[in-house]
Amino acid sequence: QSVLTQPPSASGTPGQRVTISCSGSSSNIGSNTVNWYQQLPGTAPKLLISSNNQRPSGVPDRFSGSKSGTSASLAISGLQSEDEADYYCAAWDDSLNGYVFGTGTKVTVL
Amino acid sequence: EVQLVQSGAEVKKPGESLRISCETSGYSFSSEWIGWVRQMPGKGLEWMGIIYPGDSDTRYSPSFQGQVTISADKSISTAYLQWSSLKASDTAMYYCARQYYDSSGHTLDYWGQGTLVTVSS
Numbered sequence: 001q002s003v004l005t006q007p008p009s010a011s012g013t014p015g016q017r018v019t020i021s022c023s024g025s026s027s028n029i030g031s032n033t034v035n036w037y038q039q040l041p042g043t044a045p046k047l048l049i050s051s052n053n054q055r056p057s058g059v060p061d062r063f064s065g066s067k068s069g070t071s072a073s074l075a076i077s078g079l080q081s082e083d084e085a086d087y088y089c090a091a092w093d094d095s096l097n098g099y100v101f102g103t104g105t106k107v108t109v110l
Numbered sequence: 111e112v113q114l115v116q117s118g119a120e121v122k123k124p125g126e127s128l129r130i131s132c133e134t135s136g137y138s139f140s141s142e143w144i145g146w147v148r149q150m151p152g153k154g155l156e157w158m159g160i161i162y163p164g165d166s167d168t169r170y171s172p173s174f175q176g177q178v179t180i181s182a183d184k185s186i187s188t189a190y191l192q193w194s195s196l197k198a199s200d201t202a203m204y205y206c207a208r209q210y211y212d213s214s215g216h217t218l219d220y221w222g223q224g225t226l227v228t229v230s231s
Contacts, residue, residue, distance in 0.1 A: 033215035099157040
């Protein structure tokens, strides 16, 4: 089972701001950087945010990430219909000596 | 341009063996970790393990240790995921991904398109 906990769903209307939380522990988020992945329906996951808050080339600046202690957050500002997807946080876990994913959050644009 | 291209969908019977592949290009295959991620139908992502092709150092998630084998062939820049005896519960989409590691930590920065494995009698 996942060691990083996310809310199962989040939603908003076009233009709104949506925030997704990711809760972990001292062995993962507390001591390592957090990445976020976007998985559009029927496609492979894509790196959205790396190293807590860095956007890879091509990722719109309305996506932003932050980390505090053993929790992290992904914010989507100016929500668009094409943002409907599943979002996963992830981090290295020093106790498990492996990479762990969050439970995933499905974002719906109303 | 970094690319990871996976082998095609497979339909197998319980007890059969299988090896799926992930052919890479656009970067130094021997110098970066590459791993596998499972996604069961309608479920989330699960990290299975990684291999460093340069020296074949391999790490597995405890959940997958002993269940699968990860390998790599440096000469053709290709990683593999292998089962010796498939079970119906192995039915899933499997993704390969480059696991980039630096002082900032671990990142799965490039992904393959996925290989669907269906195990059914």
